[in-house]
Amino acid sequence: xxxxxxxxxxxxxxxxxxxxxxxxxxxxxxxxxxxxxxxxxxxxxxxxxxxxxxxxxxxxxxxxxxxxxxxxxxxxxxxxxxxxxxxxxxxxxxxxxxxxxxxxxxxxxxxxxxxxxxxxxxxxxxxxxxxxxxxxxxxxxxxxxxxxxxxxxxxxxxxxxxxxxxxxxxxxxxxxxxxxxxxxxxxxxxxxxxxxxxxxxxxxxxxxxxxxxxxxxxxxxxxxxxxxxxxxxxxxxxxxxxxxxxxxxxxxxxxxxxxxxxxxxxxxxxxxxxxxxxxxxxxxxxxxxxxxxxxxxxxxxxxxxxxxxxxxxxxxxxxxxxxxxxxxxxxxxxxxxxxxxxxxxxxxxxxxxxxxxxxxxxxxxxxxxxxxxxxxxxxxxxxxxxxxxxxxxxxxxxxxxxxxxxxxxxxxxxxxxxxxxxxxxxxxxxxxxxxxxxxxxxxxxxxxxxxxxxxxxxxxxxxxxxxxxxxxxxxxxxxxxxxxxxxxxxxxxxxxxxxxxxxxxxxxxxxxxxxxxxxxxxxxxxxxxxxxxxxxxxxxxxxxxxxxxxxxxxxxxxxxxxxxxxxxxxxxxxxxxxxxxxxxxxxxxxxxxxxxxxxxxxxxxxxxxxxxxxxxxxxxxxxxxxxxxxxxx
Amino acid sequence: xxxxxxxxxxxxxxxxxxxxxxxxxxxxxxxxxxxxxxxxxxxxxxxxxxxxxxxxxxxxxxxxxxxxxxxxxxxxxxxxxxxxxxxxxxxxxxxxxxxxxxxxxxxxxxxxxxxxxxxxxxxxxxxxxxxxxxxxxxxxxxxxxxxxxxxxxxxxxxxxxxxxxxxxxxxxx
Numbered sequence: 072x073x074x075x076x077x078x079x080x081x082x083x084x085x086x087x088x089x090x091x092x093x094x095x096x097x098x099x100x101x102x103x104x105x106x107x108x109x110x111x112x113x114x115x116x117x118x119x120x121x122x123x124x125x126x127x128x129x130x131x132x133x134x135x136x137x138x139x140x141x142x143x144x145x146x147x148x149x150x151x152x153x154x155x156x157x158x159x160x161x162x163x164x165x166x167x168x169x170x171x172x173x174x175x176x177x178x179x180x181x182x183x184x185x186x187x188x189x190x191x192x193x194x195x196x197x198x199x200x201x202x203x204x205x206x207x208x209x210x211x212x213x214x215x216x217x218x219x220x221x222x223x224x225x226x227x228x229x230x231x232x233x234x235x236x237x238x239x240x241x242x243x244x245x246x247x248x249x250x251x252x253x254x255x256x257x258x259x260x261x262x263x264x265x266x267x268x269x270x271x272x273x274x275x276x277x278x279x280x281x282x283x284x285x286x287x288x289x290x291x292x293x294x295x296x297x298x299x300x301x302x303x304x305x306x307x308x309x310x311x312x313x314x315x316x317x318x319x320x321x322x323x324x325x326x327x328x329x330x331x332x333x334x335x336x337x338x339x340x341x342x343x344x345x346x347x348x349x350x351x352x353x354x355x356x357x358x359x360x361x362x363x364x365x366x367x368x369x370x371x372x373x374x375x376x377x378x379x380x381x382x383x384x385x386x387x388x389x390x391x392x393x394x395x396x397x398x399x400x401x402x403x404x405x406x407x408x409x410x411x412x413x414x415x416x417x418x419x420x421x422x423x424x425x426x427x428x429x430x431x432x433x434x435x436x437x438x439x440x441x442x443x444x445x446x447x448x449x450x451x452x453x454x455x456x457x458x459x460x461x462x463x464x465x466x467x468x469x470x471x472x473x474x475x476x477x478x479x480x481x482x483x484x485x486x487x488x489x490x491x492x493x494x495x496x497x498x499x500x501x502x503x504x505x506x507x508x509x510x511x512x513x514x515x516x517x518x519x520x521x522x523x524x525x526x527x528x529x530x531x532x533x534x535x536x537x538x539x540x541x542x543x544x545x546x547x548x549x550x551x552x553x554x555x556x557x558x559x560x561x562x563x564x565x566x567x568x569x570x571x572x573x574x575x576x577x578x579x580x581x582x583x584x585x586x587x588x589x590x591x592x593x594x595x596x597x598x599x600x601x602x603x604x605x606x607x608x609x610x611x612x613x614x615x616x617x618x619x620x621x622x623x624x625x626x627x628x629x630x631x632x633x634x635x636x637x638x639x640x641x642x643x644x645x646x647x648x649x650x651x652x653x654x655x656x657x658x659x660x661x662x663x664x665x666x667x668x669x670x671x672x673x674x675x676x677x678x679x680x681x682x683x684x685x686x687x688x689x690x691x692x693x694x695x696x697x698x699x700x701x702x703x704x
Numbered sequence: 705x706x707x708x709x710x711x712x713x714x715x716x717x718x719x720x721x722x723x724x725x726x727x728x729x730x731x732x733x734x735x736x737x738x739x740x741x742x743x744x745x746x747x748x749x750x751x752x753x754x755x756x757x758x759x760x761x762x763x764x765x766x767x768x769x770x771x772x773x774x775x776x777x778x779x780x781x782x783x784x785x786x787x788x789x790x791x792x793x794x795x796x797x798x799x800x801x802x803x804x805x806x807x808x809x810x811x812x813x814x815x816x817x818x819x820x821x822x823x824x825x826x827x828x829x830x831x832x833x834x835x836x837x838x839x840x841x842x843x844x845x846x847x848x849x850x851x852x853x854x855x856x857x858x859x860x861x862x863x864x865x866x867x868x869x870x871x872x873x874x875x876x877x
Contacts, residue, residue, distance in 0.1 A: 228743075257743050258740065258743065301731055301734075301735070399876055399877060402876055403873060406869055406872070406873070459740075462740070463740055463743040463744075464743070464744070465743075465744055473731075473734060473735050473738060473740065474740065475734060475738075499761070499765075500761045500764075500765070501761075502739060502754050502757050502758045502761065503758060503761055503762070504758045504762070560754075560758070562739065562754065563738070563739040563740060563754075563757075625746055628744075628745065628746050629746065632746075632749075675746055675747050675748050676748070678746060678748045678749075679748045679751075679752075681748075682746065682748040682749045682751070682752045683752050685749070685752075686737060686749075686752040686753065686756050689736045689737070690712075690733050690736055690737055690756065692736070693732040693733055693735060693736035693737075694713075694714050694729055694732055694733065
């Protein structure tokens with residue numbers, strides 16, 4: 072995907088300088104930013120000493136946008152323009168949101184891409200239509216600003232966490248939001264894996280651990296094998312639409328029932344009432360963690376005074392089936408990892424919703440051991456993300472931390488009869504690539520439609536559609552003679568790209584899966600333009616600066632590589648690289664960003680063989696190092 | 705499948721492998737080649753890293769399990785173990801197959817998870833025995849014809865195990 076590259080000026084920092092890298096936990100209810108300072112992962116606070124930023128965005132009358140506590144406090148007054156829990160809408164269409172009637176927003180379906188009835192939904196606010204990506208970007212911008220202020224410099228990049236069970240559309244939406252916020256995304260990291268990093272490194276843990284992560288809107292369970300700094304995910308499962316919000320919602324519905332019972336006239340709630348009762352419900356849930364009973368009193372817009380009391384027993388009865396909904400993913404993950412209960416060394420609780428006693432109790436009963444709750448379930452994900460960001464930015468020279476994560480959902484292609492043929496099974500270690508061959512079924516067939524799906528079910532209709540594309544220009548042959556090889560590549564962010572190739576004639580089609588739920592490149596470009604609000608000349612100047620920064624950092628990286636491993640190349644092989652460097656350096660005095668861009672690409676191409684040789688050498692070095700250790704043992 | 709998976713991990717091309725060496729070498733390679741090590745690298749290096757890490761994952765998964773390792777060894781000898789051949793499965797195995805399938809269907813219709821678990825254990829035992837057989841066939845007798853038959857049996861058993869898991873998941877949902 073040819074998105075605008077937003078290079079941070081910080082990217083051109085000297086190689087040995089400490090780079091400012093952050094980890095962001097973009098949560099349903101709260102978001103956090105953390106960084107590693109003097110070897111310690113720390114959550115960064117705002118000037119008022121708050122670590123948690125409520126994930127609430129308010130669009131004001133004067134075009135201002137307010138994020139966090141201040142927005143949260145206005146939720147009841149201005150619910151339509153004050154968006155909370157936007158994470159639940161990321162990469163989702165209108166039909167995915169089942170309980171819309173009880174959410175106080177004005178949803179709009181986004182049908183502009185023709186033929187696709189399932190574009191990502193939008194919300195109507197006084198500032199116009201806002202997509203979940205734009206709203207999330209406001210939260211990310213706020214955290215970025217906080218980090219820049221506290222750290223006092225430009226950021227090299229950020230690791231953004233996502234629920235492990237997020238599908239491709241939700242991951243892509245998150246990455247788009249980060250880009251829109253002007254962040255350089257080092258990696259999308261799964262939340263339970265981030266928690267495992269923070270927990271595992273702190274406790275020097277070895278063995279198999281389960282991370283039970285019940286957040287505001289999502290549930291993940293990941294099983295990891297921890298050994299000598301390598302965090303290997305064995306299996307992951309979850310429900311990307313189950314979290315603390317649903318518990319609030321059950322209480323909310325219960326309050327409504329009480330109102331109806333005590334008062335025969337039907338109360339029509341307006342948006343303010345809905346938001347007020349949802350807020351009350353959340354307070355009740357939190358109160359019941361340490362108390363047996365909660366009283367709910369408030370006044371509705373029509374003057375009706377609510378006064379009801381909910382006991383812990385009633386609360387458990389209302390929500391036990393939500394807790395039970397987390398059991399099936401746990402069983403599946405255990406089965407996928409081929410593990411028995413006695414193999415599990417510890418169960419780590421993550422996410423604010425795991426504070427509820429009956430959740431802890433259910434987990435304890437399932438794993439037959441007391442879960443570990445000795446870390447702040449709200450902060451551990453951000454702390455882990457910061458540790459990973461620090462490693463990725465290259466601040467740690469000792470390469471002793473490695474995360475091997477998996478793809479949560481199977482990927483497949485539609486075949487005859489509306490069935491899905493699995494190509495990449497769930498829980499495959501990333502990065503992963505798989506190829507599948509297809510053929511034509513009619514004489515002279517020149518095009519083929521390819522439909523990519525994600526999910527575990529056999530029927531197309533029961534899986535999530537990621538992308539549909541036409542492979543055109545297949546040479547006309549008799550039925551069954553063409554050989555079309557479709558390759559799926561899932562990268563370390565868990566994002567999919569698909570390549571299709573006709574093998575007999577070598578016709579290639581390259582597709583990065585941009586799901587029907589995602590934003591088009593044009594949309595992102597437009598959003599970026601409007602957010603910069605800059606004139607055409609500014610854009611030109613910016614593009615030129617970016618091209619130069621890219622070029623200089625490439626030249627410096629290649630010069631370092633040549634210093635280290637130049638001996639791998641013969642003089643003849645070095646020639647083209649050196650001349651490509653000279654050409655690029657000459658252009659740097661120039662003002663032509665396209666020429667600089669092209670020369671940068673040319674230099675990249677000239678170093679492909681060198682990169683391959685260096686990779687082979689570093690792999691053999693890695694193995695040789697191991698052999699020496701074995702001898703020493 | 706022309707890549708030399710054994711060579712990548714510094715292992716000899718035999719059915720019997722030291723799994724602890726496979727695992728430790730896999731981790732060493734990923735420590736050096738994983739895309740996380742190349743976040744700030746040039747695009748040529750990023751591409752190399754992605755390819756190497758992908759290859760290491762595929763090679764590791766293939767060699768780790770007896771059935772896929774046997775299938776891969778046969779493919780290096782131009783034998784496709786998944787293809788139907790003239791040599792039919794022996795009668796007793798075919799009978800056994802039918803019995804397993806029938807029990808699977810019975811337990812499934814009774815929604816008997818315990819029964820399915822028991823059946824899975826029985827299948828695992830059978831798979832273990834076949835894997836032991838493969839050691840002799842590949843590494844002692846180099847009998848690729850018999851090894852192909854045994855590999856096909858093993859692949860079949862794994863398929864039934866998968867179906868058992870699917871059935872359990874369906875019942876539990």
